[in-house]
Amino acid sequence: MTPQTPAQDALIKDLDEVWQLPLQKQLHAGENVLATLSVDLDERLRFGQGLLAITNQRVLSCQPGADPGAWQAWAMSPELSLTHHDHAGVGHLALCNPSGRLAHWCFTLGHNLQALRVAEQFRAQQEHRSGFEPMVGAAGVCPSCKSPLDPDADVCPICTKVIHTPPSTWTLLRLWRFAKPYKTQLIWGFVLTLLGTAASLVPPYMTMPLMDEVLIPYQNGKPIDPMKVGLYLGGLLGAAVLAWCLTWARTYILALVSERIGADLRTTTYNHLLSLSLEYFGGKRTGDLIARIGNESDRINVFLSLYLLDFFTDVLMLLMTAAILFSINPPLALVTLLPLPFIIWMIHAVRFRLQTGFERIDRVWSEVTSVLADTIPGIRVVKAFAQEKRESARFADANRYNLQVNDRLNRVWSLFAPSVSFLTEVGLLVVWGFGVWLVSRDQITVGVLTAFIAYIGRFYGRLDSMSRIVSHTEKSASAAKRIFDILDHVSSVPEPVNPVKLERVEGRIEVVDVGFRYGNREVNKNINLTIEPGEMIGLVGHSGSGKSTLVNLICRFYDVSEGAIRVDGVDVRSLPIADYRRHIGLVLQEPFLFFGTIAENIAYGKPDASRDDIMAAARAAHAHEFILRLPQGYDSIVGERGQGLSGGERQRISIARALLINPRILILDEATASVDSETEKEIQKALENLVQGRTTIAIAHRLSTLQRADRLVVLDRGQVVEEGTHDALMALEGAYYNLYQAQARNMDVDLDDAAPKVITVSPAVSKEAV
Numbered sequence: 001m002t003p004q005t006p007a008q009d010a011l012i013k014d015l016d017e018v019w020q021l022p023l024q025k026q027l028h029a030g031e032n033v034l035a036t037l038s039v040d041l042d043e044r045l046r047f048g049q050g051l052l053a054i055t056n057q058r059v060l061s062c063q064p065g066a067d068p069g070a071w072q073a074w075a076m077s078p079e080l081s082l083t084h085h086d087h088a089g090v091g092h093l094a095l096c097n098p099s100g101r102l103a104h105w106c107f108t109l110g111h112n113l114q115a116l117r118v119a120e121q122f123r124a125q126q127e128h129r130s131g132f133e134p135m136v137g138a139a140g141v142c143p144s145c146k147s148p149l150d151p152d153a154d155v156c157p158i159c160t161k162v163i164h165t166p167p168s169t170w171t172l173l174r175l176w177r178f179a180k181p182y183k184t185q186l187i188w189g190f191v192l193t194l195l196g197t198a199a200s201l202v203p204p205y206m207t208m209p210l211m212d213e214v215l216i217p218y219q220n221g222k223p224i225d226p227m228k229v230g231l232y233l234g235g236l237l238g239a240a241v242l243a244w245c246l247t248w249a250r251t252y253i254l255a256l257v258s259e260r261i262g263a264d265l266r267t268t269t270y271n272h273l274l275s276l277s278l279e280y281f282g283g284k285r286t287g288d289l290i291a292r293i294g295n296e297s298d299r300i301n302v303f304l305s306l307y308l309l310d311f312f313t314d315v316l317m318l319l320m321t322a323a324i325l326f327s328i329n330p331p332l333a334l335v336t337l338l339p340l341p342f343i344i345w346m347i348h349a350v351r352f353r354l355q356t357g358f359e360r361i362d363r364v365w366s367e368v369t370s371v372l373a374d375t376i377p378g379i380r381v382v383k384a385f386a387q388e389k390r391e392s393a394r395f396a397d398a399n400r401y402n403l404q405v406n407d408r409l410n411r412v413w414s415l416f417a418p419s420v421s422f423l424t425e426v427g428l429l430v431v432w433g434f435g436v437w438l439v440s441r442d443q444i445t446v447g448v449l450t451a452f453i454a455y456i457g458r459f460y461g462r463l464d465s466m467s468r469i470v471s472h473t474e475k476s477a478s479a480a481k482r483i484f485d486i487l488d489h490v491s492s493v494p495e496p497v498n499p500v501k502l503e504r505v506e507g508r509i510e511v512v513d514v515g516f517r518y519g520n521r522e523v524n525k526n527i528n529l530t531i532e533p534g535e536m537i538g539l540v541g542h543s544g545s546g547k548s549t550l551v552n553l554i555c556r557f558y559d560v561s562e563g564a565i566r567v568d569g570v571d572v573r574s575l576p577i578a579d580y581r582r583h584i585g586l587v588l589q590e591p592f593l594f595f596g597t598i599a600e601n602i603a604y605g606k607p608d609a610s611r612d613d614i615m616a617a618a619r620a621a622h623a624h625e626f627i628l629r630l631p632q633g634y635d636s637i638v639g640e641r642g643q644g645l646s647g648g649e650r651q652r653i654s655i656a657r658a659l660l661i662n663p664r665i666l667i668l669d670e671a672t673a674s675v676d677s678e679t680e681k682e683i684q685k686a687l688e689n690l691v692q693g694r695t696t697i698a699i700a701h702r703l704s705t706l707q708r709a710d711r712l713v714v715l716d717r718g719q720v721v722e723e724g725t726h727d728a729l730m731a732l733e734g735a736y737y738n739l740y741q742a743q744a745r746n747m748d749v750d751l752d753d754a755a756p757k758v759i760t761v762s763p764a765v766s767k768e769a770v
Contacts (some may be wrong), residue, residue, distance in 0.1 A: 022069060026073070028057060034054045034125070036051060036114065036118070038107070039051060041064065042063065045543075046064075050065075050105070052118060054125070058074060059082075061073075061105070079098055080095065082094070082096075082119055092105070172480055175265070178268070182260060186257060188253055189250050200243040205324065207454055208450070212446070216446060259305065266294075269292070269293050269297070270293055276489060276491045277491050287366055287372060303472055307473070314463075322459070331434075335431055338427055338430060339460075342423055346416060350470070367398050368402055421464055424460035424461075492559060493559050493577065500570050501576070501579070506533045507583075507694065508567065509554065509566070509567055510529075511554075514565060515527070515561050516553060516562075518549075523546055523549045525718050525719055532695075533664075536695075536697075537698070538698050538700065538711070539697060539712075540713065542739070547715055556573075582663075583665055584666075584667060585658035585666045586667045587655055587687075589669055591650045595638065597637060598653065599635065602617055602657050618634075623656050666695065666697070668699065703739060706726070722735050722736050
């Protein structure tokens with residue numbers, strides 16, 4: 001065994017106790033563990049315990065099911081490669097060399113962050129051996145994935161899997177597309193800003209005659225002229241009142257505009273989000289998307305209504321004040337501008353750190369909201385497994401990391417803002433000194449110096465305000481970038497350029513040489529299938545065989561990589577997406593109900609449906625009786641995600657929702673998989689009403705539920721291997737026969753072998769495998 005660094009020692013201590021000692025025994029002198037992965041699936045996707053470790057010298061592995069002492073090792077070399085991908089809830093790592101694949105590991109996606117860390121450390125070691133700079137020694141551990149962090153690292157390179165480019169302030173200019181409809185109001189706001197700024201500059205200018213013509217002559221023995229004093233004071237009051245009125249009108253108009261720009265931005269972003277394919281949502285966290293549409297748009301809204309307005313006011317004030325100062329005394333005005341180059345240099349120096357820092361804060365904050373988005377909907381599971389303390393610790397870790405990132409940025413900002421204030425104070429002292437010297441030489445009067453000091457107070461105050469706006473500008477630029485990341489994303493399921501309208505859908509479906517790739521993995525290939533109108537097809541196969549993927553392609557949640565899917569002879573890619581999906585009814589294994597009344601959930605696909613139509617659909621779905629037993633009947637409120645209803649009740653409401661839109665094509669995806677036998681009978685009665693006269697595609701693991709199908713299609717590894725009726729396939733004694741017999745006898749069948757072998761296992765394992 002070899003000594004480990006603290007971070008590397010933490011990696012081993014975080015392992016299950018069964019692996020700590022065996023792994024340490026495998027290490028050579030000077031060999032350090034860099035990353036580990038708990039491999040919890042074997043190559044047949046059975047649960048087990050295994051381990052994969054990356055060291056600075058080798059790749060070490062003990063496969064699930066193997067003895068803890070049976071280790072494999074591969075020395076690090078440039079020709080080795082490690083590929084990572086995931087599909088259907090299973091992650092994969094493959095170690096290859098030019099001759100082929102050396103090893104393969106499968107794991108559930110709960111360990112995906114560990115796998116990403118393993119892949120990253122493998123890549124870093126390979127780069128080091130190829131002549132890249134060596135890795136910096138780890139000084140800490142990421143709170144999320146336990147990956148070693150560099151001493152100056154602000155973020156974990158594993159958790160932030162996407163390469164993030166720093167936001168540019170110019171991104172804010174892209175908001176013009178949302179401001180353009182309100183350009184008339186914006187022009188009025190600019191005019192009012194100009195007039196209001198000019199009015200606010202009148203009072204300091206009037207202090208010159210008040211000092212030189214009234215106060216100083218009075219000190220020299222000349223009496224005060226009340227009319228002149230009243231004139232000057234009246235001018236000061238009038239300028240103040242005019243400035244207040246103009247500023248109020250400007251603030252009100254621009255606040256209304258900014259609120260509307262913010263509302264349009266949220267609506268446009270949300271609408272675009274709804275237009276994206278399921279592929280986009282598969283790689284995003286709910287909390288992150290909510291934070292973008294909510295928090296980021298609010299931040300932009302505040303910037304537009306307050307800080308952008310202040311920025312333009314400050315710019316106008318600086319320009320007008322500078323013009324007045326130079327008109328009064330150019331040498332003294334030049335002295336006033338002395339701190340300006342230093343402030344500009346400081347803004348430039350700190351701006352990039354603010355840009356990257358605020359975007360980093362946004363990303364870290366989205367992790368906090370993602371924890372909430374995971375925990376609150378799953379609170380029943382959290383309480384059922386008594387994991388409150390674990391979730392509390394998880395939230396505390398995310399919150400603590402958010403605090404650390406904010407503290408790093410605050411160290412920069414806390415130094416910048418006081419430095420600007422200090423420079424303006426120094427500039428004011430210099431002006432005082434130079435001004436007194438000019439007065440002593442009789443080059444300016446005391447009134448001129450007084451006016452200068454008054455203007456300089458405004459000049460430096462606006463300069464200080466502008467420097468502080470830098471922070472809010474970079475926050476808004478970061479927010480705009482995250483929103484435009486959504487708006488710039490092009491859906492992988494685009495609307496057709498020249499859409500074809502189907503006047504009436506019969507329901508004939510043709511799947512022609514269809515292939516589909518998810519990332520770099522081939523999921524379906526060479527599928528050919530024709531479904532006649534009104535025919536019921538059952539899709540059969542083990543988990544991961546491509547059944548749900550084929551259904552998703554037919555619904556056009558994804559587009560095929562090869563071949564075509566046609567409905568009534570028309571490629572579905574030529575049909576308007578919304579029009580096409582209105583002809584499809586979908587009943588899922590886990591029905592999703594929205595917060596609202598029972599009636600609103602049934603009428604979700606047809607909001608203008610009458611109460612009679614809703615009740616008729618509920619009767620056909622065998623839901624009418626239990627709905628009437630609820631306190632408010634059809635007006636009873638359904639909790640979020642259907643809280644308060646049983647699984648069977650939610651499923652029957654889902655069936656009623658599909659019945660109401662009267663679809664020509666019906667998709668049943670494990671519609672009875674998660675209910676008891678008695679409830680299944682009720683749902684089957686409802687389904688009999690639902691499938692009549694409709695083209696139906698049903699997926700079910702309980703093969704007995706598909707015996708009424710006109711045809712059964714057996715898939716294995718993304719291909720159709722058998723097709724026919726239940727009786728014909730049973731007589732064939734092929735893949736379907738083996739699946740059916742295995743399920744009936746609680747046996748597990750390995751379809752991967754050419755001659756299927758039947759292995760007797762426990763009932764729980766058999767059910768999971770089938």
